[in-house]
Amino acid sequence: MRLTRVLIVGAGHAGGTAAAVLRQYGHEGPIVLVGEEPIPPYQRPPLSKAWLKGEVDAGSLALKPPEFYAENNIDFRANVRALKLRRSNRLVVLSDGSVAEYDRLILATGARAMVLPIKGRELKGVTFLRTTADADQLKAALGPDKTLAVVGGGYVGLEVAASARALGAQVVVLEKEDRLLARVTCKALSDFVQGYHERHGVNFELRCSILGFKGVDGHVAGVELAYGRVVPCDAVVVGIGADPNEEIARDAGLECARGVVVDLDARSVTDHNIFAIGDVAHRPMPIYDRMLRMESVPNAVEQANQAAAAITGRPRPPGECPWQWSDQYDLKLQIAGYAFDADEILVRGDPATAKFAIFHLKGNQVQSVEAINAPLEFMMGKTLILGRKPVSKTKLRDPAVSMKEVGT
Structure with missing residues (x-):
C-alpha cells in the first residue's frame, strides 16, 4: 500500500509544527518541509525582544533540535521557495529547479511585511522584522548615541521600541492614526501603553504622514514628514502590517480572501487535498460566527494540529479561544x-x-x-x-x- 506523501511549503512556526505533529500522530509516509530561510523552523516572537537584546541564541529559538528532522525522516529543504502550484498533477515547482510531488499539501507560507510605497525605502538601515537576518541587521544599528525611528505603533513596533531603549538608543514612534494600537485595542489600553513608553523615554509622533526617507551616502538619515519636517535617525524599522503570501494558491485557483479560505480542518474549501495554516489562512472562528485571518503563534499551532489530525484520520481537535501576547519592559x-x-x-x-x-x-x-x-x-x-x-x-x-x- 502506497503511503501518503505530505508536502509542507513554508518552514515557519506553522509548517515546522505541522511536520512534527504529523509524526507524533503516527503518519508514516514521506514528509517534505520546504523553507525559504537557511535554517530550520524557529520561534519568531523573541526577535523583537530577547533576540534583539542579545539574551538568547539561535539554539534556544529553534522549534526542534537540528537533528530532529533527519531522525524523524522529515526531508527539510532550506533556501527553497515555491514558485508554482499545479493542482492537476499534485506538484509544486520549486526555486531550485526541482519539482515536489504531494498527496496532501500544507501551505504554511506565512505573510510578508507591508512596504511603504515612498521614496527612500531602498536605503540601507530601513528594515522590517520578519526573520533573524532582519533582527541582526537592526541590532547592529542600535546602541547608545543612536536614534531609531519606528514606523507604525502596533505590537511589534512597540516591542522593538522597548528593546531599543534597553540597548540605550533613542526612539521615536511614528503613527498615522491618532493613537497607538488603533486597529486592535481600545483607547484606554492605547493611552496606558503610550504613557508607559513615554515614562521610559520613547517619543511619539501621532497623526503624522510620512513622505519618504532621507539618506546620506546610501544610508537612511531621517524620515520626512508632511510639510517638509525631517525626523533625524540612524535606523528605521517599518511595522505597518503584513500581507499573506497567497500568490501561488490564488494562481492555482484556490479561493482566497486575504488568505487561503479554509474550513475547521484547515482544509482548502476549493481542493480537499490542500490545507493552509497560520498567517496565510483565512479561517472560520465559530465563537464569533465569522471568518478571519490571524497572525499569532497560538493560531499557527492550532491549525497545524487541525491539519495533521485531518491527514492522519484523527478526530478534529476541540476549538480554542484565539489569543496572543506582547512583552514590553x-x-x-x-x-x-x-x-x-x-x-x-x-x-x-x-x-x-x-x-x-x-x-x-x-x-x-x-x-x-x-x-x-x-x-x-x-x-x-x-x-x-x-x-x-x-x-x-x-x-x-x-x-x-x-x-x-x-x-x-
Whole structure:
C-alpha cells in the first residue's frame, strides 16, 4: 500500500509544527518541509525582544533540535521557495529547479511585511522584522548615541521600541492614526501603553504622514514628514502590517480572501487535498460566527494540529479561544478573543498599578479581554469567551471577587 506523501511549503512556526505533529500522530509516509530561510523552523516572537537584546541564541529559538528532522525522516529543504502550484498533477515547482510531488499539501507560507510605497525605502538601515537576518541587521544599528525611528505603533513596533531603549538608543514612534494600537485595542489600553513608553523615554509622533526617507551616502538619515519636517535617525524599522503570501494558491485557483479560505480542518474549501495554516489562512472562528485571518503563534499551532489530525484520520481537535501576547519592559500584555460587536468596556483593577484587565462585553458575554500583568483575568477570560457563558458585571468589575467566582 502506497503511503501518503505530505508536502509542507513554508518552514515557519506553522509548517515546522505541522511536520512534527504529523509524526507524533503516527503518519508514516514521506514528509517534505520546504523553507525559504537557511535554517530550520524557529520561534519568531523573541526577535523583537530577547533576540534583539542579545539574551538568547539561535539554539534556544529553534522549534526542534537540528537533528530532529533527519531522525524523524522529515526531508527539510532550506533556501527553497515555491514558485508554482499545479493542482492537476499534485506538484509544486520549486526555486531550485526541482519539482515536489504531494498527496496532501500544507501551505504554511506565512505573510510578508507591508512596504511603504515612498521614496527612500531602498536605503540601507530601513528594515522590517520578519526573520533573524532582519533582527541582526537592526541590532547592529542600535546602541547608545543612536536614534531609531519606528514606523507604525502596533505590537511589534512597540516591542522593538522597548528593546531599543534597553540597548540605550533613542526612539521615536511614528503613527498615522491618532493613537497607538488603533486597529486592535481600545483607547484606554492605547493611552496606558503610550504613557508607559513615554515614562521610559520613547517619543511619539501621532497623526503624522510620512513622505519618504532621507539618506546620506546610501544610508537612511531621517524620515520626512508632511510639510517638509525631517525626523533625524540612524535606523528605521517599518511595522505597518503584513500581507499573506497567497500568490501561488490564488494562481492555482484556490479561493482566497486575504488568505487561503479554509474550513475547521484547515482544509482548502476549493481542493480537499490542500490545507493552509497560520498567517496565510483565512479561517472560520465559530465563537464569533465569522471568518478571519490571524497572525499569532497560538493560531499557527492550532491549525497545524487541525491539519495533521485531518491527514492522519484523527478526530478534529476541540476549538480554542484565539489569543496572543506582547512583552514590553516589565509589562506582560495578554489578549484573548476579539472585541467584535462589543457594546460595553469594563475595567477590572487600577491602570495606575500596571496590573489590570479590560473586558469587552456584548450584553453579558465576554468577547475579549486585554490583560496587563493580570494572568488570572486572562486565563478566566479565555474560558468565558470560549464557553460563551454569561457573567455578572458587578462581580467582574470588583477585584475583591476572585476570577474563579466570576466564572462560576
